[in-house]
Amino acid sequence: MKKTYLFFIFFLFAISISACTQQQDILWTDNDAFNLEVSSDTIKILQITDLHLAFGISNRDQMTYDLIANLAASDDYDLIVITGDMMMSPHAPSLFRGLIKHMESLEIPWTFVFGNHDNDFNDYSELLDQIQDTNYLYFKNGPEMTDGGIGNFKINFIYQDQIIYHAYFLDSKAEREIYTEEEGEYGYLSTAQVAWYENNVSTDLVESVVFMHIPLRQFIDPTTYDGVFLEDKVYAQGIDTGFFDAMVLNDKSKAVFVGHDHLNDFSFIKDDVLLAYGRISGYTSYGYLERGGRHIEIKDQVLTTYVKLESEVSS
Structure with missing residues (x-):
């Protein structure tokens, strides 16, 4: 299914020459976690x-x-979390600027x-300049x-001046220009990212996603799962560099939420960790599944989640 999507990329390339951009330096930031104050001890996250x-x-x-709204x-x-592939266009910077404006208009914390x-089609720095x-x-x-890619950071959820939960965000990067069957065609977390996660999670006193x-x-x-598995396979990261093992060993992060495969929204538990796809939210992308999002809720360190469809929220 993903291979047939390539024609669309070439079509977009043909309508614009704005992809010819110069590489610019990325301004790296500190490693401090964000503190996000919540109004109750029940945390609700929307994944699109x-x-x-x-x-x-x-x-x-x-x-x-309209669906996002x-x-x-x-x-x-x-919190609203967008798990990647926000744009696929030579006009990605202007589209990202429009997406930022739309997300800000909702007046809900988002990332x-x-x-x-x-x-x-565009360098990351051109996208980051829109923020x-x-x-x-x-x-x-x-x-x-x-x-390590761009955008590895942590959010602390704060209720009544106490950290009650954490969320980690990591860049799984892009397709690999040169790859082997052993390494696969898609990017993967580097060992440096795994070490970054381990250094952070080792000091956590509460759980995380x-x-x-x-x-x-x-x-x-997966041997058993809940939800939809309609892709011909899981288009996974090219190499297992030990991130999941680090999660299991530290026993703090209880779920991983991903996107990428538009015809999957399934979830299952492996070694006491929930592995879950979001539901495809974009109407320009491939796939015939009804669009929607994933509701994630945490109360007293107990996580529940389910898919929420467009037909359930449209007026």
């Missing part, structure tokens, strides 16, 4: 994924914006991780690390 904004003025892009209004969310298509004067965005480039775009290899071949 794979928006694939392409034109900005198209009806399908507007449908994606309807999902956001369906509950009292403390994102990059997917494997966000920088298809200006935001009031609700919780995102930082994070510290520079070897093959993790968000990234490309699924870990532990998503492959």
